[in-house]
Amino acid sequence: MAFMRIFGARGTHPAPGAEFAGYGGETACLAFFADEAEEDGRLLDVGPLVVLDGGTGVISLGAALARTPKGRAPERRPEISIFLTHLHYDHISGLPFFAPIYQPKRRIKLYLAEDMVPYLRQYWQRPFFPLNIAEVPADLQLVGLAEAGEEQLLPELTVKYRRLPSPAHLDGVVMYRVTGPRGEVAYITDIELVAPEIMAEATAFAKGAEVLVCDATYMSGEEYEQHRGWGHNNIDMALTLAAEAGVRDLYLFHHEPTRRDAELELILALAKTRRERVFLASPAVQVYL
Numbered sequence: 001m002a003f004m005r006i007f008g009a010r011g012t013h014p015a016p017g018a019e020f021a022g023y024g025g026e027t028a029c030l031a032f033f034a035d036e037a038e039e040d041g042r043l044l045d046v047g048p049l050v051v052l053d054g055g056t057g058v059i060s061l062g063a064a065l066a067r068t069p070k071g072r073a074p075e076r077r078p079e080i081s082i083f084l085t086h087l088h089y090d091h092i093s094g095l096p097f098f099a100p101i102y103q104p105k106r107r108i109k110l111y112l113a114e115d116m117v118p119y120l121r122q123y124w125q126r127p128f129f130p131l132n133i134a135e136v137p138a139d140l141q142l143v144g145l146a147e148a149g150e151e152q153l154l155p156e157l158t159v160k161y162r163r164l165p166s167p168a169h170l171d172g173v174v175m176y177r178v179t180g181p182r183g184e185v186a187y188i189t190d191i192e193l194v195a196p197e198i199m200a201e202a203t204a205f206a207k208g209a210e211v212l213v214c215d216a217t218y219m220s221g222e223e224y225e226q227h228r229g230w231g232h233n234n235i236d237m238a239l240t241l242a243a244e245a246g247v248r249d250l251y252l253f254h255h256e257p258t259r260r261d262a263e264l265e266l267i268l269a270l271a272k273t274r275r276e277r278v279f280l281a282s283p284a285v286q287v288y289l
């Protein structure tokens, strides 16, 4: 694994419009690529590819994968593994529009908490969509995850996971930690780190990772108090987790959907007074691992 690129950093629902374009309006999606997947700044369809969440950002990922290296036959298309945190719309609504779903010989594994599998099938069927999930052209396999565990996808790539409870996300939300040859990314979103025991679990999970991508939906203070119990953090909670877990870089993620670029920049300036290596997640972000 050589790099992570963010394809969607917005939370709750997409945010179209010029005033959101800088940090992007697409909802949750991160992708992890192999070294050779980049050529002149563009992505090549070489894999395997690991994706975290299938918000509308996954549609841009599918479009970016349109370039196949010369001479590669369709049956040799690399496998794609998609891991879902939970089934709220901002984390799944791009999946039916992910271009590789319509490639007949593409193998795609979709990982989600085991008890959520029947609900995903319900979401992805007529009359909500023209095709039932079982009818898509790709070789799509649903894989149920236990409460915690590890998937060794390649000798050099591991995805660890653990489900935690979160307010307003009553079925729980899965945290992920992707380990590459030179670094680790912890992805913790939609888990409101308000209870000390939940903060402690998240801290242990993210401990020592180079990069933490963390829900920081609300401003601290009044805005957070108006949304306490909605299942999302304020900026201070994300900063606290980053400090306690000792991560190198914090990416503020799951941007509030009405927050304009200029407002996000003010929030970043505020966060920079607390730590140096804090950034805004956006589709421009690429992190080498």
Ligand SMILES: [Zn+2]
Pocket: 011, 012, 088, 090, 091, 190, 254
């Ligand atoms: Zn969300």
